[in-house]
Amino acid sequence: MALTSCLPSSAKASSIVAGPAAAARPDPHGLRHGHQTWLDELGVRYVIQSERMGHEVPGMRGACTHITQRMCAELRDGLQELWEASLDERTQLVERSAVGILDDLLRADGR
Secondary structure (H helix, E strand, O other): OOOOOOOOOOOOHHHOOOOOHHHHOOOHHHHHHHHHHHHHHHOOOHHHHHHHHOOOOOHHHHHHOOOOHHHHHHHHHHHHHHHHHHHHHHHHHOOOOOOHHHHHHHHHHHO
16 A cells, blocks of 8 residues: 655645644744644544644554545645635735735635
């Protein structure tokens, strides 16, 4: 069985950030907490959470548990839903942004 990873091939776990705690503490550590919160909210399996956070799964659980393509798809779809909801919530605060890429995202799809 080929092992699967949900991380992009060029990504490191420390570079994957998102989530609600980021607003309270907008530094890399706070962003990791926000991302972990989103993973918990989605009910993401422990093995995927560990991979994304750069942790090793200890013992037999680490040796016998493997990530599947379906798990990765569920993770991707769940994170996409949370991201889109966060953009919708952001437009409720202020409809535009001085940050060009965020402004483009806020105006996309009739937000």
